[in-house]
Amino acid sequence: MLLLALITFAELVLVVAVAVAVVYFLILLPPRHPSNIPTIPFWVALLPFFKDVDQSEIFRKYIDQPLRTHGAVKLFFGAQWNILVHRPSFLVEIFRDEDLYQKSGNQKKIPHSVLAAFLGDNIISSHGPTWQTYRAVIKPGLQQKFNAGLVAKNAAQLCRLIQQATQKAGGHGITVQDLLQRYSVANCSEVLLNMKLQALERADARVNVLRTAVKREIFRPVFMNFPVLDHMPFPSRNNARALVAAFKNELKSALVRGAAGDAGALGGEGFGKGDEEGSKPGLGRRMLDAAEAGLWSEKQLLDNLTVVFVAGQENPQLLMISALYLLAKHPAAQDAILGELSAGGTGDEFAEQQQQGLPYLTSVIYECLRLFPPIGQLINRRVDADVVLGDNIVIPKGAYVGYNCYSTNRDPAAWGLDADEFRPERWGVTSEQIQRQYRQRRARAEFISFHGGRRACLGERFAMLQMRVTLTVLVRQFR
Numbered sequence: 001m002l003l004l005a006l007i008t009f010a011e012l013v014l015v016v017a018v019a020v021a022v023v024y025f026l027i028l029l030p031p032r033h034p035s036n037i038p039t040i041p042f043w044v045a046l047l048p049f050f051k052d053v054d055q056s057e058i059f060r061k062y063i064d065q066p067l068r069t070h071g072a073v074k075l076f077f078g079a080q081w082n083i084l085v086h087r088p089s090f091l092v093e094i095f096r097d098e099d100l101y102q103k104s105g106n107q108k109k110i111p112h113s114v115l116a117a118f119l120g121d122n123i124i125s126s127h128g129p130t131w132q133t134y135r136a137v138i139k140p141g142l143q144q145k146f147n148a149g150l151v152a153k154n155a156a157q158l159c160r161l162i163q164q165a166t167q168k169a170g171g172h173g174i175t176v177q178d179l180l181q182r183y184s185v186a187n188c189s190e191v192l193l194n195m196k197l198q199a200l201e202r203a204d205a206r207v208n209v210l211r212t213a214v215k216r217e218i219f220r221p222v223f224m225n226f227p228v229l230d231h232m233p234f235p236s237r238n239n240a241r242a243l244v245a246a247f248k249n250e251l252k253s254a255l256v257r258g259a260a261g262d263a264g265a266l267g268g269e270g271f272g273k274g275d276e277e278g279s280k281p282g283l284g285r286r287m288l289d290a291a292e293a294g295l296w297s298e299k300q301l302l303d304n305l306t307v308v309f310v311a312g313q314e315n316p317q318l319l320m321i322s323a324l325y326l327l328a329k330h331p332a333a334q335d336a337i338l339g340e341l342s343a344g345g346t347g348d349e350f351a352e353q354q355q356q357g358l359p360y361l362t363s364v365i366y367e368c369l370r371l372f373p374p375i376g377q378l379i380n381r382r383v384d385a386d387v388v389l390g391d392n393i394v395i396p397k398g399a400y401v402g403y404n405c406y407s408t409n410r411d412p413a414a415w416g417l418d419a420d421e422f423r424p425e426r427w428g429v430t431s432e433q434i435q436r437q438y439r440q441r442r443a444r445a446e447f448i449s450f451h452g453g454r455r456a457c458l459g460e461r462f463a464m465l466q467m468r469v470t471l472t473v474l475v476r477q478f479r
């Protein structure tokens with residue numbers, strides 16, 4: 001009996017050892033090439049499982065130094081090895097050659113995953129002719145003039161909600177993440193997509209509940225790092241898939257209602273501006289038309305609608321959070337914004353000003369974007385052939401390449417020794433200086449919050465308008 005137990009134990013040890021060896025050699029052993037950049041140990045990716053650490057802490061402790069020194073490192077993420085690039089001159093090469101460094105999102109990298117089911121094949125992660133089909137529909141919808149008055153109306157409602165919550169809390173501080181989520185959902189759905197989801201009016205609106213639940217399920221570290229687990233029929237994964245489907249359907253029906261001019265869906269001053277008779281069709285209408293005309297399949301419509309909604313809502317929300325944090329830390333910047341605003345006008349003039357002027361406010365927003373880029377790190381390009389990055393980093397065909405905006409945007413070689421400090425003045429004083437500096441920094445890939453090249457963000461204009469209006473209204477109302 002004892003012998004049997006011993007053999008069983010020995011066998012067990014052997015099986016475990018073989019399994020560990022297979023996992024190590026197939027997954028965890030870093031690739032040999034590129035051979036001249038450092039490797040971040042794979043266990044760094046696993047730290048969030050074992051202790052409650054901040055991502056920026058992990059970054060500073062284990063990644064920052066080798067990344068800056070060598071310009072790129074090998075990094076384990078999403079159950080595979082990737083090349084993470086920091087140096088601006090390398091990024092210029094990557095942004096320039098989009099066919100060599102091809103977009104290859106989750107739908108190709110981890111097609112079975114919940115994340116892939118959520119965002120599918122879409123304008124951000126596709127490549128070549130498919131991407132062009134998406135872009136032809138979406139880009140004109142994002143380049144129109146947006147309704148600043150409608151954003152201002154939502155911002156006023158946000159202020160009322162903050163006041164109510166503060167009163168309820170007896171004048172103590174409140175957390176604003178949920179309110180900012182509802183506010184950015186309202187702006188994205190109403191101003192961009194011409195659909196009404198009641199996000200600001202009701203905390204328990206279906207879109208609010210679904211958005212929060214989907215985020216919670218999708219961004220669990222264990223499934224982010226080991227998407228292979230998404231294959232397993234865990235109740236949590238089945239739940240995540242059901243939530244994803246419900247969320248996508250919710251968006252689609254709101255889009256259809258909005259386009260039909262349903263009285264419940266459309267309402268409020270200035271609503272549906274982009275879809276008014278005689279004006280160009282808005283983004284939502286354009287996407288529906290593409291599907292109705294057979295240019296897009298139903299799945300392509302759902303995937304692109306979801307990605308536009310997520311990019312158009314989540315990134316501004318994150319930027320608002322960092323802007324409030326930085327302004328709270330720098331009250332002098334609040335004074336300076338107020339000073340600039342009191343020199344400006346009101347009403348239509350205000351709306352017009354939001355579209356272009358306000359240099360100091362603009363430099364504050366750029367500085368927030370520089371220090372806390374909403375998309376801190378992204379690894380979604382795959383090299384299509386063996387390539388030499390810079391002078392001597394040989395990247396084999398098929399390797400995944402990504403960037404870390406957080407580190408590039410704070411590069412002391414580009415921004416000076418005070419790169420980590422909040423200093424809006426670094427962008428310049430007049431609108432012309434600020435815009436010139438902005439263009440140069442982007443062209444040199446020293447400021448990559450919207451990335452660069454042909455695949456740079458298409459929603460920048462809307463994001464900037466929304467931020468200008470939001471900060472204007474909030475700074476006038478609160479300290």
Ligand code: HEM
Nearest residue numbers: 123124311312315316319374449450451455457458459463
């Ligand atoms: C502060 C706000 C925003 C930031 C920082 C941001 C950042 C980015 C970044 C980094 C990319 C490139 C992603 C990649 O390389 O894979 C991107 C792409 C894109 N963004 Fe944004 N974004 C913001 C707001 C928006 C908004 C409001 C929209 C509106 C829907 C939007 C729509 C898009 C689209 C459609 C693309 C894909 C462009 C293409 O590949 O052709 N973004 N964005």
